[in-house]
Amino acid sequence: MSVLLVTGTDTGVGKTVATAALAAYLSRSTTVIVSKPLQTGVDAVEPGDADEVRRLAGVEAHEGVRLRDPLAPTTAARREGVDLPSVKEQAAAIDALRPPSGWTLVEGAGGLLVGLDGEGRNLADLAVHLPHSAFVVVVRAGLGTLNHTMLTVEALRARKLPIAGLVVGAWPEDPDLAERCNLEELPGLAGLPLLGKLPANAAALPPETFRAQAPTWFNFPA
Numbered sequence: 001m002s003v004l005l006v007t008g009t010d011t012g013v014g015k016t017v018a019t020a021a022l023a024a025y026l027s028r029s030t031t032v033i034v035s036k037p038l039q040t041g042v043d044a045v046e047p048g049d050a051d052e053v054r055r056l057a058g059v060e061a062h063e064g065v066r067l068r069d070p071l072a073p074t075t076a077a078r079r080e081g082v083d084l085p086s087v088k089e090q091a092a093a094i095d096a097l098r099p100p101s102g103w104t105l106v107e108g109a110g111g112l113l114v115g116l117d118g119e120g121r122n123l124a125d126l127a128v129h130l131p132h133s134a135f136v137v138v139v140r141a142g143l144g145t146l147n148h149t150m151l152t153v154e155a156l157r158a159r160k161l162p163i164a165g166l167v168v169g170a171w172p173e174d175p176d177l178a179e180r181c182n183l184e185e186l187p188g189l190a191g192l193p194l195l196g197k198l199p200a201n202a203a204a205l206p207p208e209t210f211r212a213q214a215p216t217w218f219n220f221p222a
């Protein structure tokens with residue numbers, strides 16, 4: 001596998017922070033390129049997810065289409081009168097970024113089945129056009145994550161798409177909720193490895209600290 005498609009159980013679950021952490025970890029031993037094919041909710045000058053990954057991990061990060069409204073890509077595109085590239089075209093653009101050796105990390109928009117082009121095709125549909133790719137599912141810590149994780153995992157399995165494993169991304173504000181999420185049950189329930197777990201302060205760390213600590217958040221050989 002040379003492409004990891006970073007999806008999440010929802011929007012706001014920590015895909016960007018997890019992508020940055022994965023990039024910081026993997027780039028210690030090989031080349032890492034990050035792609036965010038579709039960015040919504042930022043105007044022409046605000047930093048988007050690719051900028052955040054660049055800031056935290058210090059790796060090359062590319063942004064595809066940028067849309068102003070903080071909505072699903074198809075809705076935001078319609079409101080701006082933008083024709084989205086097909087997922088096949090988005091996959092070709094990602095393929096063109098592949099380094100000769102190393103990893104390409106691709107962050108989706110929202111959860112797995114969010115429409116990414118004018119026909120409503122999603123990241124699972126895009127994956128079909130990206131050989132040698134596997135999914136990483138970023139899950140929120142906190143009560144409710146078991147169901148959301150299993151819904152995403154089942155959707156990937158139904159499409160026979162490879163899943164590398166799970167990463168715990170965002171933590172709830174309420175520490176009590178964080179305690180009530182029985183994360184230890186996740187790997188067994190999903191039948192997938194827990195590749196990593198971000199600490200609740202990950203995104204607030206200075207970049208140099210983030211890059212130094214990120215490798216300790218993962219438990220798979222890079």
Ligand SMILES: Nc1ncnc2c1ncn2[C@@H]1O[C@H](COP(=O)(O)OP(=O)(O)OP(=O)(O)O)[C@@H](O)[C@H]1O
Binds near residue numbers: 018
């Ligand atoms: N482990 C963490 N520690 C601290 N803050 C976090 C962590 N993970 C995520 N956050 C914060 O939670 C918010 C949502 O995280 P993030 O932007 O990574 O979500 P996302 O899944 O990429 O969302 P989107 O679907 O918009 O791309 C951000 O403000 C981020 O800084």
Ligand SMILES: C[C@H](N)[C@H](N)CCCCCC(=O)O
Binds near residue numbers: 040041069070073109
């Ligand atoms: C605006 C937000 N931050 C994401 N970029 C887009 C999330 C789309 C979610 C669509 C949905 O599942 O309802």
Ligand SMILES: [Mg+2]
Binds near residue numbers: 015017
């Ligand atoms: Mg993001």
